[in-house]
Amino acid sequence: MTTSNEQFAVNKTEQEWREILTPEQFHVLRKHGTERAGTSPLDKVYEPGIYKCSGCGTPLFKSETKFNSGTGWPSFYAPIDGAIATTVDRSLFMTRVEVHCATCGGHLGHVFPDGPAPTGQRYCMNGVSLEFVPAES
Template sequence: MEQDKPGCGAGCAVLTPEQVRVMREHGTERPGSSPLNDEKRAGLYRCAACGTPLFRSETKYESGSGWPSYFDALPGAVETTVDTSHGMVRVEVHCASCKGHLGHVFPDGPRPTGQRYCMNGVALDFVPDTQ
């Protein structure tokens, strides 16, 4: 395991090499590889690096993309930038707190937002609601 980037704050986690590749080097996990694709319980999806709450389970849906997808983020939880890598123009999504790369957002999602936050599962931690 590798220590997370300096300056992330006291709440930062030690990231696995795959999490470093995705969250700090702007990589992408293999489609269909995340156990979060099949997660159906009610709960909260947090940034794997700093623990910031990002998405509620009520906004998760099956997009068919191979990555966990959400139609909305929690207010103020994520920020976006234009990503022109790989010969495409996309909108990158990163954690507003630690700036870790999460994935991309596309304008082809369901109502009510029409957005598809297509996230790398290794960038997220799921915390089920207590019952």
């Protein structure tokens, strides 16, 4: 599965994406891959800051919405308004809601209805799709 560029503000060819992303980032962001659970150092980051799309730099999540889901992937209960888009993913013999960057269309992960208050949502993100930018002190 690939992500179409047509409906996004940031559009690059497959070769242009390959030139700016690591092989793992390309696999996840552009080919809808999934990193292995527990492999992202961002899963255990709880400092104040912003999580941006590692493909285009769009701010996606604030650190105050991050929580430890115990899944092995960085999880959040809410994105920044307007930062993400969703589609229905029917791969792997199940139906899930796939989360994309609204700016470049990069695959970020999935959202599930088993998160904490106040939203009840768990945005389970691939750490390789994110870049953490610490808050300035």
